[in-house]
Amino acid sequence: MPAVCLYFQVHQPRRLRRYRVFDIGDDYFDDAHNSQVLRRVAGKCYLPATALLLDLIERHRGKFRLAFSLTGEVIEQFQRWSPDVLDRFRQLAETGCVEFLSETYNHTLASVYDPECFVDEVDRHDTLIEDLFGQRPTVFRNTELIYSDAIAGQVAGMGRFRAVLAEGVDRLLDGRTPNTPYRPAGDAATSLTLLLKHHRLSDDLAFRFGEKQWPHHPLTAQTYAGWLNSQPGDVVNLFMDFETFGEHKWADTGIFGLLDALPGAVLDGGGGFATPSEAAESFRATDTYAAPEPTSWADTERDLSAWNGNAMQSSALAVLYALHGPVFRARDAKLLADWQSLGTSDHFYYMSTKHADDGAVHAYFNPYDSPYDAYLNYMNVLERIKSRSDPR
Numbered sequence: 001m002p003a004v005c006l007y008f009q010v011h012q013p014r015r016l017r018r019y020r021v022f023d024i025g026d027d028y029f030d031d032a033h034n035s036q037v038l039r040r041v042a043g044k045c046y047l048p049a050t051a052l053l054l055d056l057i058e059r060h061r062g063k064f065r066l067a068f069s070l071t072g073e074v075i076e077q078f079q080r081w082s083p084d085v086l087d088r089f090r091q092l093a094e095t096g097c098v099e100f101l102s103e104t105y106n107h108t109l110a111s112v113y114d115p116e117c118f119v120d121e122v123d124r125h126d127t128l129i130e131d132l133f134g135q136r137p138t139v140f141r142n143t144e145l146i147y148s149d150a151i152a153g154q155v156a157g158m159g160r161f162r163a164v165l166a167e168g169v170d171r172l173l174d175g176r177t178p179n180t181p182y183r184p185a186g187d188a189a190t191s192l193t194l195l196l197k198h199h200r201l202s203d204d205l206a207f208r209f210g211e212k213q214w215p216h217h218p219l220t221a222q223t224y225a226g227w228l229n230s231q232p233g234d235v236v237n238l239f240m241d242f243e244t245f246g247e248h249k250w251a252d253t254g255i256f257g258l259l260d261a262l263p264g265a266v267l268d269g270g271g272g273f274a275t276p277s278e279a280a281e282s283f284r285a286t287d288t289y290a291a292p293e294p295t296s297w298a299d300t301e302r303d304l305s306a307w308n309g310n311a312m313q314s315s316a317l318a319v320l321y322a323l324h325g326p327v328f329r330a331r332d333a334k335l336l337a338d339w340q341s342l343g344t345s346d347h348f349y350y351m352s353t354k355h356a357d358d359g360a361v362h363a364y365f366n367p368y369d370s371p372y373d374a375y376l377n378y379m380n381v382l383e384r385i386k387s388r389s390d391p392r
Contacts, residue, residue: 002179003235003274003282004228004266005195006066007141007165008242010046011107012038012074013346015367019380026388028338028381033367035081038074042082045246050088052256056263057097064263065097065273068242069141072105072125073344075132086132093133099275100129102137102161108343109307111142111151112294113321117343118154139276141165143345145197145239145297146304149185149290156188163280165239167297168196172289179233181280182289193280194289197239197297201227206240210253218254221261229271234283239297299354307348312375316348319382326389335388342381350374 015037017030056064070089078086092098104110105125110118122140130136140161142151147166155161168178178196183189204224208214216223228236241248249255266273274282298306308314320343327339351371368374 001229001269001271002231002233003272003279005235005237005274005276005279007101007237007239007276008066008068008244009141009240010068010074010242011071012041012077013107013344014073014077014341016347016377016381019377019384021380021383023380024384026334026338026384028384029341034077038077038081041243041247042085044251045243046082046085047088048251048256049242049245049259050085050092052260053098054088054091054095056260057092057095060263060267062095062097063267063273065099065275065278067099067101067139067275068092069101069103070129071103071107072121072128073107073341075128090133093135097275099139099277100133100135100137101165101276102126102129102140104143106340106343107143107345108340109143109146109304109317109345109348110343111146111154112148112304113317114324115154117321117324119158121340122158136160139163139165139280144306146294147291147296148294149188149292151294152184152188152192152194152291153186156184156191161192163193163195163276165195165197165237165276166289166291167295167302168199168237169291169295169302170199172291172295176287177231177233179231179236180287181234181283181285182287183285185288185290185292189288193285195235195237195276195279196289197237198231199297199302201231201236202238202240205238205255205258206244206248209255209258210249219258221258221265224258225262225265225269225271228266229269235274235279237279306352306354307345310351310353310371312353312371313348313351316351316375316378316382319379319386323382323386323389327385330389332388335385339385339389342378342385347374347378351378 014029103125104121126137140155145167178198182194184194294304295302350366351374353371
């Protein structure tokens, strides 16, 4: 039976306030709204879900193991508005059963658009994680699972990672299973192990669970554990947003009940759990997974079109990263921090013009009336950043 590798992303963006073209202030972020969202999600998800995980780890005597990545953006918000959530994550770290992964500090697309910023973000993130939780990450997970052969090379060049997480994209797997470690293509192959998300089983919880029209509704832990334990291969990688539990899927769907029962059902069926670093160490890669173009876990295309699929998004990204040099040369700490937060991928996600099922997902997370409103608001802020970086 394969091991189950369970990983959760924890992230909240710093949403912008309405910033008009004639505004001249340097307060861009809607902290009243951001604090409200964070406290709401803490009450619905972060606090009850972490309490349950602590109980599960104790109940199963350390056999239940999992991993998290927390962005610097969400950690800063926890520090300001919900320090009790950070205390829970510290308690999870102290169990020895929870691994904290590397991320980009500001949850950006820098791995694709600005390699220098990418390395800086990862370094800042990992220093913060070590300071808070006493772990120096050895497994890397990029923003929204963005991955390519070139990105693997950048990660390998940092010299401290043993593994990378990525989406198991069907067109790249070409009939192969995601349930085994792979080698990256290219120069990174000698130093990194690649763990691929099983998107169908992950999305059964993250998207389909609780949907009454789904043929498997209501899904029980025993049924789901049976699917996991009957999978071929070495390790089933279940990667999803932590907000699945209580925020995206409300408590009345039964999602907490499934999480409560799942570890016992997996273990009783003869299965087990492994953190990403344990999976990378325990199972040997025997094949290569090539990703010549960037992939992600977003939308049906599993590419970058959620963030750069239209002209507005491409324009905003180009202007943002063109300001890298001027902002750094200005030697203004607040300006730099503002610019870094403006790189958060959510700002470009709000500009998406996708339709059908993907469009519904984008709309759920979007605080703007339209993608065009998101673009105009963002560009107004960037114009102010530009004037601050070169005030002549």
